[in-house]
Amino acid sequence: MAYLRGTFCAGYRTTSRCEGINAFxxxxxxSTDSVLELVHSLDQVVKDYRNNEVTAQFYSAYYTPVLTTSLDLIELFATKVNTRAVxxxxxxxxxxxxxxxxxxKESISMxxxxxxxxxGKPNKTHRVLYDPNEEKIECECSMWNSEGIPCSHIFCVMKFEGLEEIPAxxxxxxxxxxxxxxxxKPPQVTDGHRGRLL
Structure with a gap:
């Protein structure tokens, strides 16, 4: 944790994802499979993964989760934007x-x-910086930087500032x-030097 704080790992800190795929x-x-049976089995694995992905995508698109928190506007916005798992x-x-x-709360200009x-833990504090001009909210716990998900401290600032949507x-x-x-979507090709680089 000490080495990975602030480094984006999408929530994974061990080899569990790789081990899970191996077990699957x-x-x-x-062990007795021939090469042909191995190829057929791996094809079945890929089909199974794709089926799971399509199912998850369907549920994300067509099912609306029940809102249970007191920050219902932010929660509703999160349901519209994020996949179901996230x-x-x-x-x-x-x-x-x-x-x-x-x-x-301390204020320096804006x-x-x-x-x-x-x-229950009054000695452990977290500071969150909020700049409304740039729509910038940063927490020192670095959960956003390592997992890509805003932490509860950030959501608490959003509550106090009266934000109804998660900033872009x-x-x-x-x-x-x-x-x-x-x-x-295909990349936009532009003329000139930049277009050649692309």
Whole structure:
């Protein structure tokens, strides 16, 4: 954790993802398989992965989760933008706002610095910087930098500032419902030197 703080890892800190894939593939393979059977088995693995992906995409597009937090406008916005799996993680952070206590707020021109502590842990505080001009919210816990999901401290600042939507700077395109649509668009080719570089 000490070495990875602030480094984007999409929430993975171990080789568990790779080990999970290996275990999944082992379910389709046998040590006695011929090369042809191995290819057929791997083809089945790929089909299974694609089926799971299409199912997850369908649920993200056509199912609306039940809103259960007190920050219902932010939660509703998150359901419209994020995939279902990412929304579950975002919702955990939104729920975490209820356990935070504000310890202070300092303002320097338009920029504000909030200090929060968790209930039952008054000595451990986190500072969050908020600049409304640039729509910039940064927390020293670095959860946003390492996982790409805003932390409960950031959501708490959004609550105090009366924000109803998650700022665009805090939304990773890879976690959005339309991530595939964005990826499939061909790059814009421009004339001149830049176009040649592309």
């Amino acid at each position: 593939i082992k379910g389709f393979l046998k 929304f579950r993680e975002v919702k955990k952070q939104i729920k975490g706002v209820a356990t935070l206590l504000i310890r202070g 920029t504000s610095v909030y200090q929060f502590s968790k209930m 700077r805090l939304i990773l395109s890879r976690w959005c419902k339309d991530a595939k649509d964005r990826r499939s």
